[in-house]
Amino acid sequence: MGCRGGTRLPLVRRLCFVVVLLCASCLCSILPYANAKRTPPPPPSVKPKAPPSPSPSQVVPAPVPPYPALPVRAVCLGGWLVTEGWILPPLFDGIPNKDLLDGTQVQFKSALxxxxITADQGGGGAVLANRTQASDWETFKLWRINETTFNFRTSGGQFVGIGASDGIIVATATAPALPETFQIVRCPFDKNRVRIKAANGYFVQGIATGEVIADYGEPTRWSDWDASVFLMTKVGQQLQGEYQLCNGYGTDKAAPVLRDxxxxxxxxxxxxxxxxxGLTAVRIxxxxxxxxxxxxxxxxxxxxLQALDNAFKWAEKYKLGVIIDLHAAPGSQNPWEHSSSRDGTQEWGTTDANIAQTVQVIDFLASRYATSPSLFAVELMNExxxxxxxxxxxxxxxxxxxxxxRKHSPTAYVVMSNRLGISSANSTELLPFAGGFQGAVIDxxxxxxxxxxxxxxxVQQNIDFVRTNFSGELAAVTTQNGPLTFVGEWVAEWKVPNATKEDxxxxxxxxxxxxxxxxxxxxxxxxxxxxxxWDLEWMIKNGYINLKG
Incomplete structure (x- = not known):
């Protein structure tokens, strides 16, 4: 009936009315904090007790990035931000003398x-011209200065150069300078017939005593009777990595090639x-x-870096996870072109400063992309x-x-690559170590x-090897309470001749x-x-691989 005219409410209704008033009063006191999302309520006078720390035996799961779900099906964007010539050979087409890049291994045989030419004992002393067969001591790695000028590095790591007097050639320098600089002059009708011009302006020759000396100043007809003519042989596999491309073109010419x-x-x-x-992530x-x-x-x-920024934008748009992979570490963690080794020398990890420099790279990458929902993992090093x-x-x-x-991201997985060159019996060597880190992954x-x-x-032997050997190795590193496991690289290619599409x-x-x-x-x-x-796009479009079946 209402409460007008002084009519008294029944007892139950009066109690309800009081409760409503009390609730309204409470609501008024709460509303300011509900609307002020960035203003926390005042702290309590007594701090609540912190929850007990987990015991070492407890497993605390790492926070999970927003996407994708595990396990991922990813593809590597190889040959994009780290050059590998075999992936896209035309990148090197414009380099003059492109067969003489950094790390190319050469041997020189006197035509007369x-x-x-040999670095006695592999380097550290005399350079002679007295060997009839070529091996490691007779093999030199090129350090390219420009298209015709080089340093020669011995198998022992020293550099060939002019000695203190008389143009005698030695291999004692641990770092190249002007005395260790040589010009390779190629015969116009046979590029493997060369003369070697030293920094003193004279050409190198091997003399009857076996010594090598830079004292020949005569012109040449490129005949076998000319003591300054050598037959140059290139041996081994040529490196075609980022270093070779940039130094081969020179910085000014390499910049537009790579940016394009x-x-x-x-x-x-x-x-x-x-x-x-049907893929859910990219490994870059x-x-x-x-x-x-x-x-x-x-x-x-x-x-x-701008290209990598673009990759993150596109990954966010298409809900793909990104695994940043440090493929080439300072000093090179392996001797191959994809680690950007200058001459096949592996020097990563030999000093504390080198390790610290590598950590700084990881810190930079994690800091830059930590806020992206697509940052799924950071791989600390490849192979x-x-x-x-x-x-x-x-x-x-x-x-x-x-x-x-972890300083920048509590959610990104951290991938640790197994070492290459170890036996399958040692493939679990990282398990005790990696198992102590939340969100760790072994690659x-x-x-x-x-x-x-x-x-x-x-065909069947390859398939059986995958099902038995590779599957067994993977099972050995995939433990119930250990780090996650990642087959970071594989390819549907083999050495089987004339294999069919069905194969x-x-x-x-x-x-x-x-x-x-x-x-x-x-x-x-x-x-x-x-x-x-090796091209997953081609394999999918041509029906060799189906990820949706």
């Missing part, structure tokens, strides 16, 4: 005396294709010099090679690198390509089934490649 490559080789449509194909190799962009040390050129990369130096670096990531790579044992394998389909399926047990996931090498079966 039929003997090879970075802006056209991988574009937004590639990320759209990757996402639409980067080099250590990216942390110094836009002015990296010579011979590298700036611009790759360190034993025994030069020791387990001690690697675990010291992994500990510091992990902490650098293993499986190929039936880079070992002579696979040379004569049949490739079976091989790819066998690998995906085997690597599906990896708790973090797998990543195919690569998304694009001059070689079709």
């Amino acid at each position: 005396r039929k003997t090879y 490559h970075w802006s056209t080789y991988i574009v937004e449509d590639d990320f759209k294709f990757i996402a639409s194909s 190799p980067v080099g250590w010099w990216i942390a110094s962009d836009p002015n990296p040390p010579a011979p590298y050129v700036g611009g790759s 360190p090679l034993a025994p030069r990369a020791t387990l001690d130096s690697l675990t010291r670096y992994y500990r510091d690198g992990y902490n650098a990531v 293993v790579h499986y190929y039936t390509m880079f070992n002579k044992m696979f040379d004569n394998f049949t 490739y389909q079976k091989y790819a399926t066998a690998q995906m089934n085997a690597y599906g047990q990896a708790t973090f996931g797998w990543s195919y090498w690569t998304v694009k490649n001059a070689n079709n079966h």
Whole structure:
């Protein structure tokens, strides 16, 4: 009936009215804090007790990034921000004397005396021309200064140069300077017939006593009777990495070549294709010099950082996770071109300063991308090679690198690559170490390509090896309470001649089934490649691999 005219409310209604008034009063006191989202309520006068710390035996799960779900199916963007010539050979086409890049191994045989120039004992002393057969001592690695001028590095690491007097050639310098500088003059009708001009302006010759001396000043007809003419032989596999490309062109010419490559080789449509194909992440190799962009040390050129920024924008748009992979560490963690080694020398981890520099690169990358929802993981290093990369130096670096990531991101996984060059029995060597870190991942790579044992394998033998050997190795590192596992590289390519499309389909399926047990996931090498079966885009579009079935 209402409460007008002084009519008294029944007792129950009066009690309800009081309760409503009290609730309204409480609501008024609460509303200011509900609307002021950035203003916390005043602290209580007594601090609540902190929850007890977990005991060492308790497993505290790491926070999970927003996407994608585990296990990931990823593809590597190889050959994009870290150059590998075999992936896209035309990148090197414009380099003059492109067969004489940094790290090219050469031997010089006197056309007159039929003997090879040799660094006695591999270097550290005399240079002679008295060997009739060539081996390590007779092999020199080029350090390119320009298209015709070089340093020669011996197998022992010293540099060939002019000695103190009389133009005598020795190999004693530990670092090259002007006396260690030589010009290779090539015969116009036979590029492997050369003369070697020293810094004193004279040409090198091997004399009858076996010594090598720079004192020949006569012109040449390039005949075998000329003591200053040598037959140059290139041996071994030529390196075609980022260092070779940048130093081969020179910084000024390399800059437009690489910037055009970075802006056209991988574009937004590639990320759209990757996402639409059923893949959930990309693994992006980067080099250590990216942390110094836009002015990296010579011979590298700036611009790759902007490309990586673009990759994150596209990944966010298409809901893809990004695994940043430090593919080339300072000093090179292996002797191959994809670590950007200048001459195949592996020097990473040999000093504390080198390890600290590598940690700084990880800190830079984690800091820059920590707020991106696509930062899924940071891989601290790709394929360190034993025994030069020791387990001690690697675990010291992994500990510091992990902490650098965690300083900026509590959610990104931290990937630690297994060492190459160890036996399968030692493939679990990182387990005790990595198991102590939340969100740690162990990366293993499986190929039936880079070992002579696979040379004569049949289709079925390759498939059986994946199902038995590789699957068994992966199972050994995939433990219930240990770090996650990641097959960071694999490819549906082999050494089987005349294999059919159906053969490739079976091989790819066998690998995906085997690597599906990896708790973090797998990543195919690569998304694009001059070689079709290494090109996942080609494999998907041509029906060799189906990720949606």
